[in-house]
Amino acid sequence: MEASSNPDSGKGESKPSKGLLQSEELYQYILEISVHPRESELLKELRDVTAKHPKAVMGTAPDAGQLMDLFLKLINPKKIIEIGVYTGYSLLLTALSIPDDGKIVAIDLERETYEIGLPIIQKAGVEHKITFIQSLALPVLDKLLEDPESESTFDFAFVDADKVNYLNYHDRILKLLRVGGIVIYDNTLWQGTVALPRTLVPEELRLSSHLTIEFNKSIAADPRVQISHVPVGDGFTVCRRVY
Numbered sequence: 001m002e003a004s005s006n007p008d009s010g011k012g013e014s015k016p017s018k019g020l021l022q023s024e025e026l027y028q029y030i031l032e033i034s035v036h037p038r039e040s041e042l043l044k045e046l047r048d049v050t051a052k053h054p055k056a057v058m059g060t061a062p063d064a065g066q067l068m069d070l071f072l073k074l075i076n077p078k079k080i081i082e083i084g085v086y087t088g089y090s091l092l093l094t095a096l097s098i099p100d101d102g103k104i105v106a107i108d109l110e111r112e113t114y115e116i117g118l119p120i121i122q123k124a125g126v127e128h129k130i131t132f133i134q135s136l137a138l139p140v141l142d143k144l145l146e147d148p149e150s151e152s153t154f155d156f157a158f159v160d161a162d163k164v165n166y167l168n169y170h171d172r173i174l175k176l177l178r179v180g181g182i183v184i185y186d187n188t189l190w191q192g193t194v195a196l197p198r199t200l201v202p203e204e205l206r207l208s209s210h211l212t213i214e215f216n217k218s219i220a221a222d223p224r225v226q227i228s229h230v231p232v233g234d235g236f237t238v239c240r241r242v243y
Contacts, residue, residue: 027063035062043093046120050087053116060090060160061233064186068158071182071238072097077155080104081176083137083169084161084186088117094158095126104130105144107137108161137161141172152178160186163211167218170239174224177241183225188216189235 036044039062050059068090077098085091085108094104108114111134121127133140144150154176159169166185173183188194193201193209194216201209216237219227225239 030063035066038066040096042096042120042124043089046087046089046092046117049116049120050089053087053113055086055113058086060086060093060186064233064236065090065093067230067232067236068184069093069097071184072156075155075180075182077181078102079154079156081141081154081157081173082106083157083159084108085114085132086110086160087113088121090158090160091130092117092121092124092126094156095121095129096124098129100129102129105140106130106132107135107140108132109134109136138165138168138172141169141176145172145175151175154178155181157181157183158186159183163187163190163208163215166211166215170215170219170222174241179241179243181241183239183241185215185219185237185239187234188212188229188237189231191234194235 039047043062043065047059047062050056053059072094078101080094080098080102082091082094082104085106088106091104091106095102098104106114111132114132114134118127121130152175154173155178157173157177159166159173161169170183170185177183190209190212191205193205194213196209198206198210216229219225219237219239222239224241224243226242227240228238230236230238
């Protein structure tokens with residue numbers, strides 16, 4: 001989940017509308033110089049459609065998406081898991097980035113929001129790469145793990161879902177991910193609240209902030225992964241499985 005992806009929102013304000021940079025102007029500079037000129041027209045179209053949705057706050061930040069695209073190009077994955085699809089910005093980005101014979105298992109409880117972006121995914125000619133599963137994620141991951149041949153075969157995973165299960169997802173994804181594979185977790189700085197005293201965290205964010213802090217501590221101490229905590233969007237934690 002990210003803040004609104006409207007590139008024109010909040011201009012002139014001291015607080016950035018997305019991400020943790022010191023000013024809106026600096027964030028807009030990054031978008032206008034480095035991100036938007038390289039964003040495909042299809043991704044722009046999906047971002048614009050998403051911005052009209054009441055829960056547009058959940059859309060993937062375009063600067064975070066650009067970083068994810070770079071990782072995808074570096075490792076050239078063919079088997080991917082995505083947990084938390086929403087309208088499909090990150091899903092479309094992934095489908096556009098991987099080879100034509102690449103396959104994505106995309107899991108989300110809501111098909112309705114996925115179908116907002118589906119016409120654009122179809123227009124892009126990449127729907128054949130996607131298996132969308134409307135479900136809670138844990139049963140799907142457990143089902144995959146029932147087949148021993150699924151273990152250590154996935155190349156890449158992206159998680160942007162309920163924070164209460166991040167550690168549960170992590171344990172399962174590492175079993176599915178090959179050594180050298182990458183998993184990216186979104187929202188791991190949670191609007192900056194992870195660094196605030198609890199009394200300063202808005203009441204509605206306290207539980208999710210606490211869960212994110214606990215997840216960050218666990219990942220930082222996990223010897224199975226090499227990590228980088230990146231302040232793009234609402235925070236990306238990039239993990240590479242080392243054994």
